[in-house]
Amino acid sequence: MASALHNLSSYDPSKVPDGSGKVIGIVVSEWNEEVTGALLEGAHNTLVKHGVNADDIIVKTVPGSFELVYGAAAMLELAEVDAVIAIGCVIRGDTPHFDYICQGTTQGLAELNCRAEVPVIYGLLTCNTMQQALDRCGGALGNKGDECAVTALKMIDFMDTI
Ligand code: DLZ
Numbered sequence: 062m063a064s065a066l067h068n069l070s071s072y073d074p075s076k077v078p079d080g081s082g083k084v085i086g087i088v089v090s091e092w093n094e095e096v097t098g099a100l101l102e103g104a105h106n107t108l109v110k111h112g113v114n115a116d117d118i119i120v121k122t123v124p125g126s127f128e129l130v131y132g133a134a135a136m137l138e139l140a141e142v143d144a145v146i147a148i149g150c151v152i153r154g155d156t157p158h159f160d161y162i163c164q165g166t167t168q169g170l171a172e173l174n175c176r177a178e179v180p181v182i183y184g185l186l187t188c189n190t191m192q193q194a195l196d197r198c199g200g201a202l203g204n205k206g207d208e209c210a211v212t213a214l215k216m217i218d219f220m221d222t223i
Contacts, residue, residue: 070103070203072211078218080113085213086142087118088132090149092125093191099198100148100184103206111214126151126185127162130169137177143220144213145177148184148206150194163187180216184209 085108089101101120109115119140123132126149133145147170153159166185174181184205188194196202 068203069197069205070207072208074111076215077111077211078214080108080111080214080217082117083113083143083214083217084117084119084141085113085210086133086136086140086145087120088129088136088145088147089120089122090124090126090129091122093150093152093194096150096186096191096194096198097148100150100186100204100206100209103199103204104146104148104184104210105206107207107210108213111210113214125149125162126166129166129185130173133170133173133181137173137179137181142179143217144180144182146182146184146209146213148209150186150188150198152191152194153189159187179220180213182209182213182216 087104089097105118108118121132123129129147129149133147136145151159151162170181170183186194186197186205197205
């Protein structure tokens with residue numbers, strides 16, 4: 062969780078496995094595009110910084126965060142990827158809709174993560190306000206996209222070395 066004490070973009074680069082030759086799928090939601098676009102940029106830049114070839118990053122968009130589960134499942138089935146990163150942003154509104162989307166998407170991604178042969182990385186921001194989201198996509202608290210990229214490379218290495 063990002064906080065005043067933890068910036069999503071701060072990590073020890075010496076502990077990030079090299080991503081050369083790895084293929085990463087990224088599924089990104091169009092809802093709150095200002096935020097998800099910045100998360101995607103963070104993830105993409107960090108993957109490339111750690112050796113992933115830009116041509117080996119497959120990006121597909123889905124309409125909303127709820128569709129991330131289907132999109133990630135399709136990518137796992139149809140593309141030869143070493144990891145999938147799911148990127149979305151849900152902002153609380155006036156109705157309980159927020160809770161259902163967050164819960165459904167989170168549970169769906171968690172189930173995929175357990176079943177899939179390669180890791181599924183959780184890049185869903187669940188925020189009470191747009192400001193909280195902006196703080197976490199390159200603002201005051203860093204960029205969750207960076208964190209997702211680092212996590213993907215670490216989990217690929219986990220699988221390679223287990
Ligand atoms: C419907 C909806 C609403 C109200 N809010 C968001 C949101 O903040 N972030 C997001 O990613 N998606 C939202 N959606 C769309 C749903 O995720 C989904 O696309 C629709 O319910 C159609 O399945």
